Amino acid sequence: MSKAIVARPMVLTEPAALALEAITCAFPPAARGDEPYIAVRDASLRVGKGEFLSLVGPTGCGKSTLLNVAAGLIAPSSGAVLVAGSPLAGLNKDAGYLFQADALMPWRSALDNVAAGLQFRGIKHQERMRRAQQWLERVGLLGFENRYPHQLSGGMRKRVALAQTLILDPKIILMDEPFSALDAQTRELMENELLDLWSSDRKSVLFITHDLEEAISLSDRVMVLSAGPATRPIGEFHIDLARPRDVSEVRMTKRFLELHKKIWELLKAEVLKSHARQKRG
Amino acid sequence: MPGKSAARPGGVRLLVYRLLLLIGLFAVWQALTEWGVLPRFFFGSPLVVLEKGARWFSSGKIYKHLAITLLETVLAFGGGTLLGLAVGLWLALTPTASSLLDPYIKGANAMPRVILAPIFAVWFGLGILSKVALGITLVFFIVFFNVYQGVKEVSPVVLANARMLGATRRDLLRHIYLPSATSWVFSSLHTSVGMAFVGAVVGEYLGSAAGVGYLILQAEGAFDINTVFAGILVLTAFALLLDWLVSASERYLLRWRPTSEAVREL
Numbered sequence: 364m365s366k367a368i369v370a371r372p373m374v375l376t377e378p379a380a381l382a383l384e385a386i387t388c389a390f391p392p393a394a395r396g397d398e399p400y401i402a403v404r405d406a407s408l409r410v411g412k413g414e415f416l417s418l419v420g421p422t423g424c425g426k427s428t429l430l431n432v433a434a435g436l437i438a439p440s441s442g443a444v445l446v447a448g449s450p451l452a453g454l455n456k457d458a459g460y461l462f463q464a465d466a467l468m469p470w471r472s473a474l475d476n477v478a479a480g481l482q483f484r485g486i487k488h489q490e491r492m493r494r495a496q497q498w499l500e501r502v503g504l505l506g507f508e509n510r511y512p513h514q515l516s517g518g519m520r521k522r523v524a525l526a527q528t529l530i531l532d533p534k535i536i537l538m539d540e541p542f543s544a545l546d547a548q549t550r551e552l553m554e555n556e557l558l559d560l561w562s563s564d565r566k567s568v569l570f571i572t573h574d575l576e577e578a579i580s581l582s583d584r585v586m587v588l589s590a591g592p593a594t595r596p597i598g599e600f601h602i603d604l605a606r607p608r609d610v611s612e613v614r615m616t617k618r619f620l621e622l623h624k625k626i627w628e629l630l631k632a633e634v635l636k637s638h639a640r641q642k643r644g
Numbered sequence: 645m646p647g648k649s650a651a652r653p654g655g656v657r658l659l660v661y662r663l664l665l666l667i668g669l670f671a672v673w674q675a676l677t678e679w680g681v682l683p684r685f686f687f688g689s690p691l692v693v694l695e696k697g698a699r700w701f702s703s704g705k706i707y708k709h710l711a712i713t714l715l716e717t718v719l720a721f722g723g724g725t726l727l728g729l730a731v732g733l734w735l736a737l738t739p740t741a742s743s744l745l746d747p748y749i750k751g752a753n754a755m756p757r758v759i760l761a762p763i764f765a766v767w768f769g770l771g772i773l774s775k776v777a778l779g780i781t782l783v784f785f786i787v788f789f790n791v792y793q794g795v796k797e798v799s800p801v802v803l804a805n806a807r808m809l810g811a812t813r814r815d816l817l818r819h820i821y822l823p824s825a826t827s828w829v830f831s832s833l834h835t836s837v838g839m840a841f842v843g844a845v846v847g848e849y850l851g852s853a854a855g856v857g858y859l860i861l862q863a864e865g866a867f868d869i870n871t872v873f874a875g876i877l878v879l880t881a882f883a884l885l886l887d888w889l890v891s892a893s894e895r896y897l898l899r900w901r902p903t904s905e906a907v908r909e910l
Contacts, residue, residue, distance in 0.1 A: 436804055466805035470823045470900045480809035513902035
């Protein structure tokens with residue numbers, strides 16, 4: 364891993380937007396007498412300023428745990444989280460979090476959901492509604508302001524969630540398989556829209572997925588995580604595909620296939636391990 | 645009569661059938677008492693019952709009593725709901741207090757609380773306060789258990805999301821726990837309004853100076869069975885009206901909830 368950091372001297376000169384250093388997460392045992400469950404062991408990673416970093420790993424490998432640590436929702440058993448160089452205590456206020464599951468408030472309309480963060484920050488009603496309206500427009504939901512989440516499709520709900528997070532202008536965006544519940548077409552559409560939004564102001568992104576194609580087509584860098592328990596990064600790859608990208612077109616390029624092959628060789632072993640473990644378990 | 649496989653009658657026809665059933669029941673009642681199958685002294689006569697009821701409304705005598713019963717119902721419902729909401733939120737969010745008080749709450753809920761009516765009569769007198777107190781003890785537990793459940797079932801993802809969006813503890817209470825809990829309260833609205841009504845009427849029946857329950861008590865004391873039945877009819881009509889009002893407000897307040905039709909539409 365150190366090799367990669369040397370290859371990007373920029374990361375050394377200024378503190379990373381987000382750095383996880385030697386993170387270990389142990390959860391209390393399910394039954395008395397069992398060993399505590401180590402979800403993550405000795406994991407380190409850095410997300411550079413404006414960098415799009417993806418973590419790929421087999422399902423159930425503790426990816427979400429790592430993200431929750433970065434968000435400050437879980438305190439690690441040991442290790443440190445650094446946000447722009449300073450250690451994190453409590454919630455990560457610089458970060459926006461896009462969850463895998465539906466996280467919208469079902470009793471609020473789309474507009475009120477988008478405005479929620481501004482409301483928590485004490486922004487006046489008129490101002491926050493104006494800005495929420497703009498964001499709904501940006502994610503292509505003009506005319507859906509007064510719909511409740513249950514009246515929106517899965518893709519639309521994701522757009523609302525995206526607007527809800529981005530309206531607060533977070534320095535770091537954490538994403539936990541945000542599009543995994545969507546159908547293939549909607550998913551590609553959302554991935555392209557995400558890239559569009561991201562390229563307009565280049566925030567740091569930590570993106571989690573089990574889908575290697577998604578990881579490669581979106582990211583600047585992909586890190587592969589080992590199968591759980593005791594997950595840690597076991598390899599990283601720079602994605603030198605030109606931007607701006609179209610996620611469906613980029614998947615056809617030669618370079619993409621080379622990268623895919625290279626990363627898959629490493630990932631495959633972990634996926635098999637995870638499968639074997641699940642079968643036994 | 646519609647055949648087995650025929651669609652259920654709808655709209656106006658259904659209404660007509662329902663009215664015919666009601667008239668039929670009254671006719672049977674009338675016939676049985678007229679022919680002496682049922683003794684009139686105990687079962688009254690529907691025609692007299694209806695006449696008594698009509699006279700109550702035409703003379704305006706009933707309005708004062710209805711107003712009092714309604715006031716008691718509304719106060720018991722409001723008081724019980726507010727109390728249940730406050731205590732439910734408090735206990736659901738403070739595990740220590742909830743485990744300490746758990747057996748007491750279970751005990752108080754298991755107790756047949758109607759038995760408290762005489763005590764309330766002693767404490768608060770024969771006015772509306774004693775009925776409101778009884779109604780509150782009935783409504784409180786329904787609301788309390790629903791709020792408690794509502795808070796416990798808040799989606800952890802929605803909660804984590806709100807925290808990431810910068811919600812403070814107060815914001816969470818106001819914008820997450822309270823809406824979630826109130827939605828559970830609204831879904832138990834029928835039961836709690838019904839219970840408030842029961843509290844008011846039973847309270848009046850056990851000792852009062854006004855209210856529909858009082859009218860029934862008076863008539864019973866004079867063995868005037870027709871008036872007792874008239875009172876029961878008025879109460880039933882009144883209860884149906886309340887239930888309809890609840891349904892209407894429920895439709896408005898829970899409009900954010902998916903209905904089966906809305907799901908199908910997608």
